[in-house]
Amino acid sequence: MPLSRSLLSRRLSSISFRDQGGAETTTESKTESREMSGSWSSMLPELLTEIIRRVEDTEDQWPQRRDVVTCACVSKKWREITQEIVTSPCNFGKITFPSCLKLAGPRDFSNQCLIKRNKKTSTFYLYLALTPSAFTDKGKFLLAARRFRTGAYTEYIISLDADDFSQGSNAYVGKLRSDFLGTNFTVYDSQPPHNGAKPSNGKSSRRFASKQISPQVPAGNFEVGHVSYKFNLLKSRGPRRMVSTLRCASPSPSPSSSSSADQKPLDVTKMMKKLNKDGSGFTILKNKAPRWHEQLQCWCLNFHGRVTVASVKNFQLVATIDQSQPSGKGDEETVLLQFGKVGDDTFTMDYRQPLSAFQAFALCLTSFGTKLACE
Secondary structure, three states: OHHHHHHHHHHHHHOOOEOOOOOEOOHHHHHHHHHHHHHHHOOOHHHHHHHHHHHHHHOOOOOOOHHHHHHHOOOHHHHHHHHHHOOOHHHHOOOOOHHHHHOEOOOOOOEEEEEEEEOOOOEEEEEEOOOOOOOOOOOEEEEEEEEEEEOOEEEEEEEOOOOOOOOOOOOEEEEEEEOOOOOEEEEEEOOOOOOOOOOOOOHHHEOOOOOOOOOOOOOEOEEEEEEEEOOOOOOOOOOOOEEEEEEEEOOOOOOOOOOOOOOOOOOHHHHOOOEOOOOEEEEEEEEOOOEEEOOOOEEEOOOOOOOOEOOOOOEEEEEEOOOOOOOOOEOOOOOOEEEEEOOOOEEEEEEOOOOEHHHHHHHHHOOOOOOOOOO
């Protein structure tokens, strides 16, 4: 690693176009940086691959993992090799680039995240936990969402930028839209879930009021999921009951992990019975049934220390085997997503395959807000 770290540090010093005050450097410095970039691009492919592979293998967590992103920013050649070497989140849970936020999570464990809420601005921030046991650390920022009231409906705009929630922005990821009662939600993706997918019809699914701005930017939103909370008209005791139907892409192993012949696929993939020709399928999730604790006189779920405050918002989701019946029995032990409160405005979010970070975040956002008909 000394060699690769030395190369990275030299690279960072040579391509820094802005000083500490934010002012641009001289044209001469830029020219020198371009020349340096050209010389780095002409490195032997074997040496270049070995450098990036060592960085990828050793930098497991943030903030050290930004060295991998630095490699991808050197030149087009570096970016192509980095993309080939960087492992998919479904294998080791590493989140490196924004595109990873829409890929299936880890296969054999959960990615542990935190959601921070700002009540004044109705904004929610998603972070990848760097120290899972410390709920006060923000961690690595992943996504942000802001709640907007539009007539009788509520929308959560999800963005890569903590301050930009415009649907016309390049940072726009998708949105969540609820009905008047806040019991039925629709998840929209900014990008087509598969080739040939068409944007949803209606004003609610449009990204732009006028014509499409650019051919590279889809003009509409693509419907990729639904969440429904069951009514509790009799006011029976117990937590909220929810059912979710999501379009999940079939996870594909990375080249570096495909050689492991003894690696067993996650049983959850067997639950995705109905697959479309495009390789995507619909997965139905339901909340895991809690157990009544006689001594505590309350409904309880085992969150394994990841939830510390009792709240009606807390839930665990599992997959159903019978895709045609939301009440079908599934793997009650494999929790695909759990969400719970650990502070006044702090919540944990742990997800795994077949869910992506974007999908898990959208599902957790449905839990916020009062649902009088469900409690």
